[in-house]
Amino acid sequence: MSDFLTSQGYDRGTSNKTLFIKKKNDDTILVQVYVDDIISGSNNEELCETFVKIMKSEFEMSMVGELNYFLGLQVKQLKDEIFLNQAKYCKDLLRKFGIEKCKSINTPFSTCCHLDQDIAGNPIDETKYRGRIRSLLYLTANKHDIMFTVYMCAHFQFAPKESHFNAAKRIMKYLQGTKEVSLWYPGNISLSLTGYSDSDFAGCKIDKKSIGGTCHLLGSSLISWQCKKAGLCCSFYC
Numbered sequence: 001m002s003d004f005l006t007s008q009g010y011d012r013g014t015s016n017k018t019l020f021i022k023k024k025n026d027d028t029i030l031v032q033v034y035v036d037d038i039i040s041g042s043n044n045e046e047l048c049e050t051f052v053k054i055m056k057s058e059f060e061m062s063m064v065g066e067l068n069y070f071l072g073l074q075v076k077q078l079k080d081e082i083f084l085n086q087a088k089y090c091k092d093l094l095r096k097f098g099i100e101k102c103k104s105i106n107t108p109f110s111t112c113c114h115l116d117q118d119i120a121g122n123p124i125d126e127t128k129y130r131g132r133i134r135s136l137l138y139l140t141a142n143k144h145d146i147m148f149t150v151y152m153c154a155h156f157q158f159a160p161k162e163s164h165f166n167a168a169k170r171i172m173k174y175l176q177g178t179k180e181v182s183l184w185y186p187g188n189i190s191l192s193l194t195g196y197s198d199s200d201f202a203g204c205k206i207d208k209k210s211i212g213g214t215c216h217l218l219g220s221s222l223i224s225w226q227c228k229k230a231g232l233c234c235s236f237y238c
Contacts, residue, residue: 001033004058022047039067073142076182083182086142090179093135094172104177105170109149116206121161129160132168139175142183144225146171148213151227155206189219204229 013019020031029042076083094100140147156164199212215225
């Protein structure tokens with residue numbers, strides 16, 4: 001497929017080898033391949049139709065239609081804007097852990113809570129704790145507001161204590177009230193790039209390393225975010 005798309009004038013992404021890009025005059029088409037699923041998008045509908053024709057002529061494939069749901073990510077496309085969220089995944093996650101009727105909390109992490117090893121704390125089942133963390137980690141692909149707290153809790157997957165479990169549970173209570181919140185990508189936006197950053201000084205109680213975060217917006221659209229501790233970096237891009 002890669003050789004075929006390249007022969008049709010598509011350029012393969014440098015950092016993402018499953019992304020293919022083709023430009024024609026002022027128009028662009030993007031093709032994202034994931035195993036045997038393909039997503040295409042363009043500012044010119046004709047380019048998408050041409051792409052479908054050449055793919056059907058070369059491969060046995062079928063068209064599902066407009067993108068609405070993909071890998072746990074819900075996509076709502078309107079005339080001049082697109083919304084991305086993981087509301088269904090959040091609901092399934094809360095139901096899985098039996099807290100779908102819990103009261104929501106305004107913040108994912110208490111400002112007076114500083115997690116550490118809590119050596120004297122009450123131990124809990126590692127398997128159950130790791131299951132919660134794995135489920136939450138997938139959400140950070142869309143919900144940047146929980147990324148810092150989820151990765152803080154992920155540090156304690158070995159010999160977790162009750163305090164770590166309560167912190168992870170608080171994140172889920174926060175999801176109860178924010179599961180419908182979406183990333184918003186309006187059309188005809190300014191292409192001005194704006195970045196924000198913040199950090200503390202030796203804020204981690206475990207190793208006294210500094211923790212920082214950044215986010216970048218193209219116009220009013222969030223396109224990348226990052227949570228970084230000295231020696232560890234977790235980045236996401238849309």
